[in-house]
Amino acid sequence: MGNKNLIDLEAMSVEQIEKLVKKAKKIMQSPADYRHACDGKILATLFYEPSTRTQMSFQTAMLKLGGRTIGFDNPMNSSVAKGENLKDTICVISGYADIIAIRHPTEGTAMAASLYSEVPVINCGDGGHLHPTQTLTDIVTLSCEKGRLDNLKIGVCGDLLNGRTVHSLIKALSKYENNSFVLISTPELSVPLYIIDILEKHHCQYEISNSLADAVKDLDMLYMTRIQRERFRSPEEYEAQKNVFVLDREKLQNAKEDMIILHPLPRVNEITVDIDDDPRALYFKQAQYGMYGRMALILLLLQDEDFILSERETTVSEHRCRNPKCITQSEDYLPNLSYEKLGMQMCDFCDKRIN
Ligand code: CP
Numbered sequence: 001m002g003n004k005n006l007i008d009l010e011a012m013s014v015e016q017i018e019k020l021v022k023k024a025k026k027i028m029q030s031p032a033d034y035r036h037a038c039d040g041k042i043l044a045t046l047f048y049e050p051s052t053r054t055q056m057s058f059q060t061a062m063l064k065l066g067g068r069t070i071g072f073d074n075p076m077n078s079s080v081a082k083g084e085n086l087k088d089t090i091c092v093i094s095g096y097a098d099i100i101a102i103r104h105p106t107e108g109t110a111m112a113a114s115l116y117s118e119v120p121v122i123n124c125g126d127g128g129h130l131h132p133t134q135t136l137t138d139i140v141t142l143s144c145e146k147g148r149l150d151n152l153k154i155g156v157c158g159d160l161l162n163g164r165t166v167h168s169l170i171k172a173l174s175k176y177e178n179n180s181f182v183l184i185s186t187p188e189l190s191v192p193l194y195i196i197d198i199l200e201k202h203h204c205q206y207e208i209s210n211s212l213a214d215a216v217k218d219l220d221m222l223y224m225t226r227i228q229r230e231r232f233r234s235p236e237e238y239e240a241q242k243n244v245f246v247l248d249r250e251k252l253q254n255a256k257e258d259m260i261i262l263h264p265l266p267r268v269n270e271i272t273v274d275i276d277d278d279p280r281a282l283y284f285k286q287a288q289y290g291m292y293g294r295m296a297l298i299l300l301l302l303q304d305e306d307f308i309l310s311e312r313e314t315t316v317s318e319h320r321c322r323n324p325k326c327i328t329q330s331e332d333y334l335p336n337l338s339y340e341k342l343g344m345q346m347c348d349f350c351d352k353r354i355n
Contacts, residue, residue, distance in 0.1 A: 002308035004120035004301050007111045009132040009172050011309040016300075017172070019307070020136060021143045023296035024289070028144075031064065037299055038067035044097035045071035046089070046113075047124070048080070048104040053265060053287050054124045054133065058101045061294040070097060086331050087116045094118040099302060105230075108327040108349025112334055120301045127325050128162040128231055129350060134264050135168035136297060137290030138223070144289060145260055145282060146220065150176040155215050157184035157245050158225035158270055160191040165264040166225055170195050180205035182215045186244055188237075189227070194351065212245045216255045222247070224263045224270050248272040255280070262286050312339050314348045321347035321354045 006012070012020075027034050043062040047055050051073070059069045070093075072078045080089065086109065093100060094117040102110050103124035110123030110130075125131040142149055154173060156166050160183055170191070173179050181199060183191055183206060190208065199206045209215040216222060224247055232238040246269060247261070263271060263283040275281050300307040317338040321328045327349050328334050337348035345355040 001311040005114040007123045024292040036066040038065035041067040042097045046102045047073045048075045057291040090116040131164040134165040136293045140293040141286045141289045151178045152220045155182040155219040155222045159227045160185040161189045162228040162231040163225040174202040184209045226268045323352040326350040
């Protein structure tokens with residue numbers, strides 16, 4: 001079973017990721033060759049949550065391929081404001097566009113959209129859950145800048161609980177040979193247990209650290225993330241966490257000369273601006289690599305018949321998912337789709353346990 005929806009990077013094999021990276025590099029080398037690759041095609045960007053990079057890089061990607069874009073970046077300017085549900089919006093838009101890129105604050109929304117779309121759906125972030133095209137961005141950057149995706153010591157720092165980019169990144173890089181991870185966060189913002197399960201399943205070495213200054217010493221890549229204010233229950237809880245880990249010049253002195261610093265952006269305070277000139281700071285270049293990665297993804301989804309993403313086997317459960325952040329809580333027509341993992345029933349939308 002397979003489809004053309006990129007909801008979770010787990011659906012892409014290592015070979016498919018490599019194919020995408022190769023295509024992105026070819027586009028970078030000769031962009032003029034792709035100027036008309038998507039003539040007549042339309043991308044819809046449905047952004048129910050703020051974005052600079054993901055939205056604009058997808059739009060730019062389609063424009064550079066010769067296609068056009070439609071969409072909204074504020075649902076209150078669409079019929080969502082009149083109470084239109086997700087299903088109806090998707091049924092209509094998939095009749096207008098050839099491909100849909102969607103971001104939403106609720107977990108599982110892209111998966112839900114894919115159930116009702118006639119065209120490929122790309123998850124551009126669903127709450128604190130997943131952000132697969134950011135990970136493709138990170139992988140293209142790593143491949144271009146380090147020349148490999150394996151044998152890396154990777155530090156991830158900041159909001160590892162709510163940072164969907166970190167979850168997708170660890171899931172993807174844990175599949176490559178001999179990668180090890182240093183998880184740098186406060187106890188309150190440590191990675192969810194299912195990420196630890198993934199590291200253990202792939203026999204990846206990992207350590208937990210509460211000191212960025214110590215952890216930075218022997219890393220090949222440091223992936224900084226912002227503390228996600230919008231996901232906290234109270235301003236006080238956010239204030240307690242916001243400036244715990246800040247990468248500055250002093251800490252960077254301990255790092256290897258060839259370590260690279262990535263950040264999905266936006267940055268708030270977690271990297272001081274005086275580091276931006278350091279040759280190891282690649283976060284702005286990373287955002288540009290993301291555009292090429294997204295051009296490659298659009299081409300593969302629209303034009304490569306063999307580029308089919310895997311689909312897991314699901315059943316309809318008698319139980320409803322109880323995760324308050326799951327899309328099944330607000331869109332009541334959605335079926336109780338679930339899949340089995342280690343003898344447990346997991347929600348197909350948000351990947352949380354439902355029994
Ligand atoms: N990295 C990222 O997702 O940035 P935006 O929120 O600006 O899209």
